[in-house]
Amino acid sequence: MSRRARVVALLAGVVLLGSVAFASVLHAAGRAGERDRPRPGGPSVAAGAVRLDARGAMVFRNMEWGPHRDELVSVPAADPGAARTAAPVRCLRFHAAAGVGVCLRKVDGALGESYFASIVDSGLRTLRDYPLAGVPSRTRVSPSGHLAAWTVFAGGDSYAGGDFSTRTSIVDVRTGALTASLESYAIVKDGRPYHAADVNLWGVTFADDARFYATLATKGRTYLVRGDLATRTVTTVRANVECPSLSPDGTRLVFKKRVAGLSPDEPWRLYALDLASMRETPLAEGRSVDDQVVWADARTVVYGLAGDFGADLWSVPADGSGAPRRVAGAALNPAYVG
Amino acid sequence: MYLAERGPDQAAESGDPSPGSAVRPGRAVRAVPATVLALGTVSLITDVSSEMVAAVLPLYLVAGLGLSPLGFGLLDGVYNGVSGLVRLFGGHLADRGGRHKAVALAGYGLSALCKPLLLLAHTLPAIGAVLALDRAGKGLRTAPRDALISLSTPPETRGRAFGVHRAMDTGGALLGPLAAFLVLGAAAEGYDAVFTVSFCAAALGVLVLVLFVPSRPTGPDTRPAAARDGAADGAPPVTLRSAVALLGRPEVRRLAVCAALLGLTTVSDAFVYLMLRHRLGIAEQWFPLLPLGTAVVFLLLALPLGVLADRVGRRRVFLAGHLALLAAYGLLLAAPAGPVVPFAVLALHGAFYAATDGVLAAAAAGAVPAELRASGLALIGTGQALARFCCSIAVGAAWTALGDRAVLRAAMAGLALCAAWAAYALRGREAR
Numbered sequence: 001m002s003r004r005a006r007v008v009a010l011l012a013g014v015v016l017l018g019s020v021a022f023a024s025v026l027h028a029a030g031r032a033g034e035r036d037r038p039r040p041g042g043p044s045v046a047a048g049a050v051r052l053d054a055r056g057a058m059v060f061r062n063m064e065w066g067p068h069r070d071e072l073v074s075v076p077a078a079d080p081g082a083a084r085t086a087a088p089v090r091c092l093r094f095h096a097a098a099g100v101g102v103c104l105r106k107v108d109g110a111l112g113e114s115y116f117a118s119i120v121d122s123g124l125r126t127l128r129d130y131p132l133a134g135v136p137s138r139t140r141v142s143p144s145g146h147l148a149a150w151t152v153f154a155g156g157d158s159y160a161g162g163d164f165s166t167r168t169s170i171v172d173v174r175t176g177a178l179t180a181s182l183e184s185y186a187i188v189k190d191g192r193p194y195h196a197a198d199v200n201l202w203g204v205t206f207a208d209d210a211r212f213y214a215t216l217a218t219k220g221r222t223y224l225v226r227g228d229l230a231t232r233t234v235t236t237v238r239a240n241v242e243c244p245s246l247s248p249d250g251t252r253l254v255f256k257k258r259v260a261g262l263s264p265d266e267p268w269r270l271y272a273l274d275l276a277s278m279r280e281t282p283l284a285e286g287r288s289v290d291d292q293v294v295w296a297d298a299r300t301v302v303y304g305l306a307g308d309f310g311a312d313l314w315s316v317p318a319d320g321s322g323a324p325r326r327v328a329g330a331a332l333n334p335a336y337v338g
Numbered sequence: 339m340y341l342a343e344r345g346p347d348q349a350a351e352s353g354d355p356s357p358g359s360a361v362r363p364g365r366a367v368r369a370v371p372a373t374v375l376a377l378g379t380v381s382l383i384t385d386v387s388s389e390m391v392a393a394v395l396p397l398y399l400v401a402g403l404g405l406s407p408l409g410f411g412l413l414d415g416v417y418n419g420v421s422g423l424v425r426l427f428g429g430h431l432a433d434r435g436g437r438h439k440a441v442a443l444a445g446y447g448l449s450a451l452c453k454p455l456l457l458l459a460h461t462l463p464a465i466g467a468v469l470a471l472d473r474a475g476k477g478l479r480t481a482p483r484d485a486l487i488s489l490s491t492p493p494e495t496r497g498r499a500f501g502v503h504r505a506m507d508t509g510g511a512l513l514g515p516l517a518a519f520l521v522l523g524a525a526a527e528g529y530d531a532v533f534t535v536s537f538c539a540a541a542l543g544v545l546v547l548v549l550f551v552p553s554r555p556t557g558p559d560t561r562p563a564a565a566r567d568g569a570a571d572g573a574p575p576v577t578l579r580s581a582v583a584l585l586g587r588p589e590v591r592r593l594a595v596c597a598a599l600l601g602l603t604t605v606s607d608a609f610v611y612l613m614l615r616h617r618l619g620i621a622e623q624w625f626p627l628l629p630l631g632t633a634v635v636f637l638l639l640a641l642p643l644g645v646l647a648d649r650v651g652r653r654r655v656f657l658a659g660h661l662a663l664l665a666a667y668g669l670l671l672a673a674p675a676g677p678v679v680p681f682a683v684l685a686l687h688g689a690f691y692a693a694t695d696g697v698l699a700a701a702a703a704g705a706v707p708a709e710l711r712a713s714g715l716a717l718i719g720t721g722q723a724l725a726r727f728c729c730s731i732a733v734g735a736a737w738t739a740l741g742d743r744a745v746l747r748a749a750m751a752g753l754a755l756c757a758a759w760a761a762y763a764l765r766g767r768e769a770r
Contacts, residue, residue: 001549006549006550009545009549010545010546010549010550013541013542013545014542017538017539017541017542017545018538020534020538021534021535021538021539024530024531024534024535025521025524025525025528025531025535027525027531028521028524028525028527028528028530028531029524029525029528029531031525031528032525032526032527032528092400092401106397106401108519108523112393112515112516112518112519112626113397113519114626131621133625133626134396134626135396135397135399135400135401136400137400137406153396153399153400153406154625195739197734197735197737198734264461264462264463265461265462265463265464290404290405290406304404306404311404
């Protein structure tokens with residue numbers, strides 16, 4: 001092949017591949033634009049005041065297409081299909097209790113993206129920002145609104161590699177004091193102090209302002225741990241428990257359990273654990289759920305599952321009875337406030 | 339490309355009128371061969387492609403697909419082992435019949451094909467499999483590519499050639515994330531567009547390889563390569579046995595053992611960055627930018643240190659690079675106060691890469707005969723990579739048990755010992 005022919009071939013390749021690349025970006029940009037226009041048949045969404053102290057309200061991330069896509073919205077908890085009231089606050093993860101919210105958000109900068117945890121008041125005004133070391137995964141506010149916890153995925157920056165690890169932080173909202181990593185806590189496993197390089201902790205759920213539950217993973221296994229803020233200790237309670245969520249009365253947990261024999265693509269099922277008897281009960285949801293559930297009331301849990309437009313919220317009784325029910329379409333990260 | 343073009347001027351400015359005692363008189367070849375520039379361009383474009391994906395992958399998995407990528411790295415060890423074996427295999431395959439270009443093409447092509455597969459894979463096991471395949475492609479192409487660089491370059495300027503290649507490679511790695519975030523800026527949540535653009539870049543890299551890298555290197559070092567075409571010349575055919583027999587050559591063995599020993603005391607990048615945060619108190623939001631600091635210094639120093647290696651000897655620069663790493667450990671251990679300390683650590687870390695990565699390949703090329711070049715480079719490179727992997731596992735285990743200071747002290751002591759031994763073992767005249 002002559003030099004001239006090679007240069008011509010290269011130019012042709014550049015033009016062809018450049019066109020494909022350009023077209024794919026145009027297509028994706030067009031689709032992003034389309035998502036900004038309301039979809040016929042969807043619930044109506046209008047701007048308004050979203051308050052974290054409104055009585056009987058449910059606040060969640062609205063994934064419905066339109067100008068308010070991925071903003072926080074408020075609906076009556078008794079009628080989640082009603083028109084949504086949106087506030088211009090965008091979060092990758094959200095939770096709230098007692099008039100205090102945590103919004104884990106992404107900020108686009110010149111050198112890529114950065115992530116922050118914002119503590120917000122009942123009017124969604126930011127009280128304090130904490131920089132995060134990775135992509136947000138879970139967040140919870142304690143029932144009193146005094147404490148907040150979040151988990152991010154850090155790492156995955158090596159060449160085509162992915163050694164992801166979690167980092168879980170707890171902040172005292174009243175003082176601003178931050179425990180940057182729960183891995184600084186002492187670990188008691190099976191009654192003995194435990195050290196390992198591969199420990200990951202995630203998915204905090206608060207009992208009160210002194211105690212919490214969370215997931216600990218080491219050597220390829222997961223454990224339910226009970227955490228104590230005063231002694232800065234986590235103690236293993238039980239194996240194969242991920243993303244626990246404590247009931248309002250503090251007697252039961254609903255968690256995702258890796259069930260043997262299921263497809264590695266969909267390995268989790270929801271289970272309830274009675275903390276007094278340590279008895280497990282499978283819930284009536286037959287699909288794999290990768291979420292930390294939220295208690296809607298003393299009997300029901302709510303969780304996200306993939307849907308046609310991002311994700312839908314589903315609910316199921318926490319005692320193994322009944323059947324799953326779709327609560328709201330195109331919605332994520334609910335918090336029952338007020 | 340401009341880097342490569344600037345190269346000779348920079349060297350001229352650094353002002354050595356005679357091209358150095360290491361260079362044979364009358365052979366002051368200053369320009370970098372076209373094949374090296376072509377391979378550098380292929381690496382640059384390919385790194386843009388792969389780093390685009392790496393930059394958005396965490397966000398894509400968590401925010402785009404709603405997955406929990408934890409335990410994703412459990413297979414990291416397996417990947418590393420497989421990647422090392424594939425590299426040896428690729429090196430051997432390339433030497434048989436002198437198929438360097440074909441094997442490199444297979445490697446680059448495999449990685450390119452992985453990008454559209456990412457559009458189809460929506461579960462963690464599937465995405466893990468695609469990334470493993472991508473890594474296998476990288477393993478396959480590394481040895482034949484480095485062999486091609488060395489075979490197309492006169493021995494006395496190999497340090498420069500590898501320096502130009504590594505600088506272009508690192509430049510691509512720096513541009514990749516920027517390209518990815520430009521795409522995401524134009525199209526919110528357009529991960530599919532990122533993967534498509536990444537594929538187009540990878541395909542362009544393959545095209546440049548096909549069009550501008552000759553099947554038969556035509557450098558001055560290819561005389562013995564002609565013998566490969568037939569046993570008529572009496573050259574022994576390339577077999578697995580002859581590849582293994584490379585370790586019987588004292589020079590190859592010394593270099594392989596030194597590289598592996600020094601690799602055993604080279605802590606992983608992740609540990610260096612964690613230490614920067616733990617011991618020097620780098621703020622959380624700067625953490626993702628630390629690898630960038632290392633890469634920028636690597637980019638800036640790869641060519642100058644490659645040229646220096648040609649003048650004063652590759653092994654000397656290779657050892658000096660490890661002294662830079664030793665100094666970085668020392669700074670992390672002493673943790674003096676001051677705003678410049680983290681920059682100094684990153685500068686030393688980047689200088690370590692610039693003085694060792696391409697320079698080792700250049701030194702190895704001098705010790706291995708042309709007909710076994712790819713096998714030999716793979717042998718030495720894989721030994722070093724596996725040793726580093728062992729080190730990162732040991733450091734991970736020791737860290738929680740002993741604490742970071744003890745790990746740093748142990749790494750310093752180990753590195754100093756290995757460097758001293760390597761300086762002794764690698765003394766004497768360097769083969770060209």
